[in-house]
Amino acid sequence: MSFEPASPAAPTPSDTGRFDFRVAARYAGMESSPLKDIFALAARPDLISFAGGIPDPDLFELDDVRDCYDWVLTHCGHRALQYGVSEGEVELREQAARRLSRDLVTTPDQIRVTSGSQEGLFVAAEAMLEPGDVVLVESPTYLAAVQVFAVHGARMVGVETDDGGVLPDALEAAIRTHHPKFVYLIPTFQNPTGRTMDLARRRAVADVLERTATPLVEDDPYGELRFTGDAHPPIASFGAMSAQTLLMKSMSKLMSPGVRIGWIRTEGAILDTLAVAKAAISMQSSVVDQLTVARYLETKDLDAHVAHVCAVYRERRDAMATAIAAVLPAAAHVTRPEGGMFLWASLGPAYDAQAMLADAVAAGVAYLPGWSFFAEDADHSTMRLSYVTHSPAVIADGIDRLGHVIAAHG
Amino acid sequence: MSFEPASPAAPTPSDTGRFDFRVAARYAGMESSPLKDIFALAARPDLISFAGGIPDPDLFELDDVRDCYDWVLTHCGHRALQYGVSEGEVELREQAARRLSRDLVTTPDQIRVTSGSQEGLFVAAEAMLEPGDVVLVESPTYLAAVQVFAVHGARMVGVETDDGGVLPDALEAAIRTHHPKFVYLIPTFQNPTGRTMDLARRRAVADVLERTATPLVEDDPYGELRFTGDAHPPIASFGAMSAQTLLMKSMSKLMSPGVRIGWIRTEGAILDTLAVAKAAISMQSSVVDQLTVARYLETKDLDAHVAHVCAVYRERRDAMATAIAAVLPAAAHVTRPEGGMFLWASLGPAYDAQAMLADAVAAGVAYLPGWSFFAEDADHSTMRLSYVTHSPAVIADGIDRLGHVIAAHG
Numbered sequence: 001m002s003f004e005p006a007s008p009a010a011p012t013p014s015d016t017g018r019f020d021f022r023v024a025a026r027y028a029g030m031e032s033s034p035l036k037d038i039f040a041l042a043a044r045p046d047l048i049s050f051a052g053g054i055p056d057p058d059l060f061e062l063d064d065v066r067d068c069y070d071w072v073l074t075h076c077g078h079r080a081l082q083y084g085v086s087e088g089e090v091e092l093r094e095q096a097a098r099r100l101s102r103d104l105v106t107t108p109d110q111i112r113v114t115s116g117s118q119e120g121l122f123v124a125a126e127a128m129l130e131p132g133d134v135v136l137v138e139s140p141t142y143l144a145a146v147q148v149f150a151v152h153g154a155r156m157v158g159v160e161t162d163d164g165g166v167l168p169d170a171l172e173a174a175i176r177t178h179h180p181k182f183v184y185l186i187p188t189f190q191n192p193t194g195r196t197m198d199l200a201r202r203r204a205v206a207d208v209l210e211r212t213a214t215p216l217v218e219d220d221p222y223g224e225l226r227f228t229g230d231a232h233p234p235i236a237s238f239g240a241m242s243a244q245t246l247l248m249k250s251m252s253k254l255m256s257p258g259v260r261i262g263w264i265r266t267e268g269a270i271l272d273t274l275a276v277a278k279a280a281i282s283m284q285s286s287v288v289d290q291l292t293v294a295r296y297l298e299t300k301d302l303d304a305h306v307a308h309v310c311a312v313y314r315e316r317r318d319a320m321a322t323a324i325a326a327v328l329p330a331a332a333h334v335t336r337p338e339g340g341m342f343l344w345a346s347l348g349p350a351y352d353a354q355a356m357l358a359d360a361v362a363a364g365v366a367y368l369p370g371w372s373f374f375a376e377d378a379d380h381s382t383m384r385l386s387y388v389t390h391s392p393a394v395i396a397d398g399i400d401r402l403g404h405v406i407a408a409h410g
Numbered sequence: 411m412s413f414e415p416a417s418p419a420a421p422t423p424s425d426t427g428r429f430d431f432r433v434a435a436r437y438a439g440m441e442s443s444p445l446k447d448i449f450a451l452a453a454r455p456d457l458i459s460f461a462g463g464i465p466d467p468d469l470f471e472l473d474d475v476r477d478c479y480d481w482v483l484t485h486c487g488h489r490a491l492q493y494g495v496s497e498g499e500v501e502l503r504e505q506a507a508r509r510l511s512r513d514l515v516t517t518p519d520q521i522r523v524t525s526g527s528q529e530g531l532f533v534a535a536e537a538m539l540e541p542g543d544v545v546l547v548e549s550p551t552y553l554a555a556v557q558v559f560a561v562h563g564a565r566m567v568g569v570e571t572d573d574g575g576v577l578p579d580a581l582e583a584a585i586r587t588h589h590p591k592f593v594y595l596i597p598t599f600q601n602p603t604g605r606t607m608d609l610a611r612r613r614a615v616a617d618v619l620e621r622t623a624t625p626l627v628e629d630d631p632y633g634e635l636r637f638t639g640d641a642h643p644p645i646a647s648f649g650a651m652s653a654q655t656l657l658m659k660s661m662s663k664l665m666s667p668g669v670r671i672g673w674i675r676t677e678g679a680i681l682d683t684l685a686v687a688k689a690a691i692s693m694q695s696s697v698v699d700q701l702t703v704a705r706y707l708e709t710k711d712l713d714a715h716v717a718h719v720c721a722v723y724r725e726r727r728d729a730m731a732t733a734i735a736a737v738l739p740a741a742a743h744v745t746r747p748e749g750g751m752f753l754w755a756s757l758g759p760a761y762d763a764q765a766m767l768a769d770a771v772a773a774g775v776a777y778l779p780g781w782s783f784f785a786e787d788a789d790h791s792t793m794r795l796s797y798v799t800h801s802p803a804v805i806a807d808g809i810d811r812l813g814h815v816i817a818a819h820g
Contacts, residue, residue: 019653021625021680022591024540031682043495057488065491066483069698073476078467081475081666085453115525118693126561130434131541148690151536181432215431243429256491258697270431272441280558283528286696287668288479 026151041366048398049366050320050385053191053253053341059309060256061300068295069288076291084287086279088113088263092290095297096263100249104237110265112274115285117221117250117262119278121145124182124217124246125152126277127270133181136174138166140344140373140382142191145184145219154181158375163335165190165197168204175212182215182246187235189222189340192373192384196338199232206238216241221250221262224306226339227314236265243267246274251293253341254306259289310339317343319392320385320399327403329410343385344370347406351381356409365401436561451776458808459776460730460795463601463663463751469719470666471710478705479698486701494697496689498523498673502700505707506673510659514647520675522684525695527631527660527672529688531555534592534627534656535562536687537680543591546584548576550754550783550792552601555594555629564591568785573745575600575607578614585622592625592656597645599632599750602783602794606748609642616648626651631660631672634716636749637724646675653677656684661703663751664716669699720749727753729802730795730809737813739820751798754780757791757816764790766819775811 041051072080087093093108100106114120121144129135131153137146139158146156157178160170166185174180185205187197197205209216218235236245243266250262264274278284296302320343321336328334331348347353354369370382387395451461482490497503503518510516524530531554539545541563547556549568556566567588570580576595585593595615597607607615619626628645646655653676660672674684688694706712730753731746738744741758757763764779780792797805 018678019623019625019650021538021678021683023680023683024536024538027537027683027686030686031679052493054493057492060488060491062483062487062491066480066487069479069483070476073472073479077472077476078470079668081470081472081668082467083462083464083662083667115692115696118689119691122691126434127437128431128434144690144693151687151690213429215429240429252493256698257493258489258491260692260694260696268428268431269441270433273431273433273437276437276440277561279528280554280561281529281532281691282525282670283554284670286525286670286699288666289696289699 026153044366047361047364047366048390048394048401050387050389050398051366051368052389053386054389055253055257056312056389059312061305064296064300065256065292068292068300071295072288072291080288080291082287084284084290086275086284088285089287089290089294091294091298092261093263095294096249096265099297100247100265103233104242104247104265106265110267110271112264112266112271112278113285113290114262114264114278115282116252116257116260117219117248118144118148119281120248120250120262120264121148121217121219123274123277123281124248124264125149125154126281127273128181128215129154130181134178136171136178136180136183137375138185138190139375139377140192140370141184141375142186142219143372146375149184156375158377161195163195164201165195166205168201168208171205172208172212175208175214180214182217183209184217184219185235186219188220188232189225189337189342191222192342192368192370193344194335194337194340194342196232202232202235203238206235206241209235209244210239210241213244216245217248218245219248221248221253222340224254225310225313225341227310227317229338246270254302255293255296259293261285261289261293313341313388315392316387316390316395319395320387323396323399324385327399327406329406341386341388343387345383345385346370346379347381347383349381351406351409353381353383356405359408360402360405363401363405365398365405367402436563454776457771457774457776458800458804458811460797460799460808461776461778462799463796464799465663465667466722466799469722471715474706474710475666475702478702478710481705482698482701490698490701492697494694494700496685496694498695499697499700499704501704501708502671503673505704506659506675509707510657510675513643514652514657514675516675520677520681522674522676522681522688523695523700524672524674524688525692526662526667526670527629527658528554528558529691530658530660530672530674531558531627531629533684533687533691534658534674535559535564536691537683538591538625539564540591544588546581546588546590546593547785548595548600549785549787550602550780551594551785552596552629553782556785559594566785568787571605573605574611575605576615578611578618581615582618582622585618585624590624592627593619594627594629595645596629598630598642599635599747599752601632602752602778602780603754604745604747604750604752606642612642612645613648616645616651619645619654620649620651623654626655627658628655629658631658631663632750634664635720635723635751637720637727639748656680664712665703665706669703671695671699671703723751723798726797726800726802726805729805730797733806733809734795737809737816739816751796753795753797755793755795756780756789757793759791761791761816761819763793766815769818770812770815773811773815775808775815777812
């Protein structure tokens with residue numbers, strides 16, 4: 001069992017007399033998408049929503065950002081409003097390379113700017129995937145990535161994980177069985193589980209990928225949001241993996257999701273293909289936003305901002321971890337991530353998190369049912385809970401409400 | 411003969427020892443793209459380039475734009491830096507609907523925001539095209555649209571045109587022969603020819619499309635840049651075409667290409683598919699840029715700005731038309747558009763504009779050879795010349811240089 005691209009729906013005769021566009025099979029029956037639904041749920045003001053990975057807007061460095069927009073429009077306004085280049089503006093690629101080089105030596109020409117890491121995933125899929133290709137993913141994994149690969153006709157195969165991430169032996173076996181086009185991993189504070197692969201696991205996974213010459217798409221939007229424990233370098237930094245990996249970074253969780261700026265780091269000829277795909281998809285990312293993010297990275301103290309965000313998030317993680325421990329059934333399992341945005345709870349076989357959601361929403365609390373994160377053999381008792389949006393007091397209130405719903409379904 | 415998707419290239423063994431990613435067949439052999447090459451050519455400071463459709467940055471309303479960014483970040487900064495919705499921010503959809511309603515009654519929920527009309531074309535292709543589908547296009551047509559359709563596996567078939575645009579009878583015959591997924595037209599100041607379909611031609615084309623229930627992708631990035639003559643409503647405004655058309659608009663040529671904001675106007679269920687495709691591709695467009703463009707449309711006088719731009723462009727069109735008439739061979743044909751950005755010259759069978767380009771660049775002038783704009787039966791003597799970037803004096807200098815090159819190739 002694995003995620004298949006949507007099968008073609010039979011044309012539906014219009015019962016309204018309206019014109020019916022014929023929709024591509026890969027989008028047939030998709031009137032909405034998991035991502036869109038999350039945002040809809042998160043936007044309801046009557047709800048304490050733990051569903052989205054939505055940063056707390058009170059943490060945005062608004063003055064710094066406004067300052068940077070103003071500087072860009074004052075000092076290089078003509079350039080900011082003009083067409084740019086598909087690779088991304090050089091100032092931003094320089095800043096991205098400088099920051100990445102803390103972990104992995106990177107030059108600006110190894111950077112391709114994208115409109116957030118969502119577009120990064122789409123560009124990567126666009127450049128590499130053919131219908132029928134297999135993509136190996138962690139089980140569970142980020143559902144919007146799965147959607148991007150699926151609309152490119154790929155078949156996702158889930159690889160077994162434990163609390164330390166993907167299992168190297170299972171990965172190697174899956175590679176030898178399925179000959180995947182690439183492997184998609186989120187090694188740090190994984191979405192949805194919050195899990196992190198330690199140094200030994202990273203090395204073992206890198207060994208498997210190198211030995212089997214399997215490309216890696218390494219998604220790292222949360223890595224800098226570490227509250228405790230030691231930071232680990234990306235898998236792209238092990239051995240020869242730097243030339244075999246598309247490493248995806250994003251400013252969404254560090255600075256602002258609204259500016260939609262991220263980048264891909266890789267090496268070699270694929271860089272040209274990524275730029276051509278990017279040109280086809282959107283020509284280039286907003287030049288204003290690119291230059292502003294470059295200015296921000298050059299002149300503002302992102303490390304200090306991230307440290308502040310981490311301190312706040314840590315408190316919220318603690319609040320949620322404490323509160324949820326008190327309301328979970330005895331057989332439940334919950335992660336306690338060292339950073340990032342999400343807890344992952346598995347309630348146990350008696351529970352169906354999807355079926356429970358309506359009662360939760362009625363009680364004024366929302367989470368994301370976990371089943372949709374699985375490529376196969378979904379655990380329907382799982383839920384993803386983001387702790388970053390609300391204060392500890394609101395978190396305690398929300399988990400208390402959730403507790404009553406869980407108890408009623410027990 | 412017609413444009414086919416690129417055929418799979420044989421895997422090339424690496425001679426550098428570097429890792430070779432396997433690239434999707436649709437991007438194999440595409441180390442660059444026509445669009446990227448245009449931008450590269452346009453960026454050379456030693457060249458008078460007529461190659462790109464690059465607005466003159468001196469015409470940007472920098473103060474107004476900076477003012478709007480500042481207002482947005484001051485008054486709704488938390489929202490601007492936060493995630494938005496895939497459909498687009500409601501303020502921008504309201505402004506887009508208001509402006510579109512001059513020609514065609516439009517509500518905000520009929521608008522889908524895209525990151526420029528390049529992403530609009532990609533979203534449309536993503537939502538509708540299957541490998542093997544036929545797309546009917548004007549011959550010649552916009553080459554970056556052709557690329558977007560081609561990477562979705564479509565086969566482009568060119569429909570015969572005259573100086574008034576696509577021929578309705580030829581269009582109907584092509585529809586009955588090829589059963590296209592949709593027809594792609596640029597009815598006003600077409601790229602590359604600068605041609606405009608008059609009212610009667612629009613009506614005739616709308617009749618054909620309605621009678622054959624054929625969807626239309628109507629691309630209108632230049633329509634407001636009219637110097638002389640009467641404006642014509644979009645084909646989407648004829649009869650029942652409003653429900654059968656994706657009408658693409660862009661702020662790139664009116665306000666700024668660097669902000670990458672455009673929109674699609676349509677009706678019915680396809681609106682949901684467009685939003686889902688947009689979510690997959692890039693989640694949402696920059697919220698900062700969307701709110702800024704909305705503020706600009708609400709509070710600044712875009713009509714006055716466009717009138718100013720048109721006055722300047724008209725002078726430049728005249729300068730180029732006058733200069734080029736003096737240097738073209740007797741058998742040549744050149745368009746004199748009533749607006750937009752491009753002249754289209756056909757030098758006659760003795761000339762090969764591609765072969766001539768190296769000499770032109772050596773002489774310090776660049777244009778875009780026209781062959782790549784044809785889906786079939788390319789006229790290799792054609793060239794596209796943009797008159798919007800340079801002053802009349804520089805235009806005269808550039809065309810003079812071009813004249814010597816043409817004479818040498820005669």
